[in-house]
Amino acid sequence: MSNTGLIIAERSRDIGDFLVGRLIPFRKKRMIGPFIFIDHMGPSVIGPERYLDVDQHPHIGLATLTYLLExxxxxxxxxxxxxxxxxGSVNLMVAGKGVSHTERTPKELRNGKTGTVHGYQIWIAxxxxMEAMEPEFHHITKEELPYWExxxxxxxxxxxxxxxxxxxxxxxxxxxxVKIETGDTSYDLDVSGQLKGEIGICIVSGxxxxxxxxxxxxxxxxSKVTDVCRISIAPHTCILLFGGTPLxxxxxxxxxxVATDNAMIEKAKAExxxxxxxxxxxxxxxxxLPDR
Known part of the structure; x- marks a missing residue:
């Protein structure tokens, strides 16, 4: 998905062990591990006259991970x-040296009824x-992902x-x-020794x-400290933990x-x-190309 107009650079704040902002990149933190951009899609009502139609646009130097909730x-x-x-399924498009794509509401759902689309598209540098690797695409179903309670x-x-x-x-x-969902009671989460690298928490609901x-x-x-994160998750809350080893x-x-060398970006712009x-x-x- 194109990020034109979608980066929210709201002022971040410091609450002690954590920096808090809205989406990334934000002012005090440009990347979390290799994660460089998060786009929250919706929740938005589609139909009967308004559908998702993201026209053909390009990417280089990253992998886009699409994860839908609705x-x-x-x-x-x-x-x-x-x-x-x-x-619940995952689309991973590895742009590498260059790929273009579209994202649209399926034809079968353009039936005059209303629906909801809600999810996240995440850029991983x-x-x-490997920035100029050959492009790849991978689809992993919900049933293939590790799940536990x-x-x-x-x-x-x-x-x-x-x-x-x-x-x-x-x-x-x-x-x-990692997606974590709570039920009727709160849950005290301590990921010490469970995750490696920088840790971000995206609060989806609750x-x-x-x-x-x-x-x-x-x-x-x-989290200001790698490998460590202690929080209390409220009832009926959904969060995404994400991060890893910084590049x-x-x-x-x-x-x-996205590129380490601006010349790669200038070449992609010209092409x-x-x-x-x-x-x-x-x-x-x-x-x-945007006028900026």
Whole structure:
């Protein structure tokens, strides 16, 4: 999904053990592990006249991970992929040296009825040596992801390694993404020894308590200490834990292009403007370069 106008650079604040902001990147924290951008989609009502239609746009230097909580989206790309993603499954598109794609409401759901689409698209920066790799696409169903329950909480390992488990989603550097949902009672979470690297917390719904401060949905917290995170999760709350080992090099970002060398971005910009970038064979839509 294109990030034009979607980065929220709201002022972050310090509550003790954590920095708090809304989505990433924010002012005090540009990346969390290899995670460089998070786009919260919805929840939005679609139909009967308004549907999700993200026209053809490009990416380089990253992998996009799409994880839906509600609704369905049809993904198509310049590799020839056509994949419908349902709630709980994972789409991982590895852009590498260049890929273009669209995301649309499936034709079967354009039936005059209303529905909801809600989820996250996450950008994961590729290691420098893999920035120009050949593009790939992977789809992992909900049933393939590790799932377990502990007291009143339910856990799904969406990607990477954590809690002694490994998800089947391909990764290119050490990382993790875990969904945690609570039931009727609160849950005290201590991930010491369970996750490695920088730790971020995205509050999807409900709220948590950290450092005697209540933080509600829509916020992201970043632990100041690697490998450690202690919070109390309120009843009926859903959070995403994500992070991992930071990449050593600074990343440049322009629109949907991510790279350690700005020359790679300038090359991608020129190719997209001239339409010599890898394009989809059966979709003539085109999102132009932003004027910035």
């Amino acid at each position: 609704g369905e989206v049809m993904h198509a790309d310049s590799l020839g992929t056509l994949q419908r993603i349902a709630p 590729l290691p420098k040596a 502990d007291a009143t909480a339910r856990f799904t390992l969406v990607a990477g390694e954590g809690f002694g488990r490994t998800a089947p989603v391909p990764t290119f550097s050490p990382l993790f993404m 709220g948590i308590t950290a450092c005697d401060t209540t933080i509600e949905k829509g916020a992201i917290l970043v 050593p090099e600074k990343r440049h970002i322009y629109w949907n292009f 997209w403007a001239s339409k010599t970038f890898p394009m989809m064979a059966d979709d003539t839509s085109y999102v132009p």
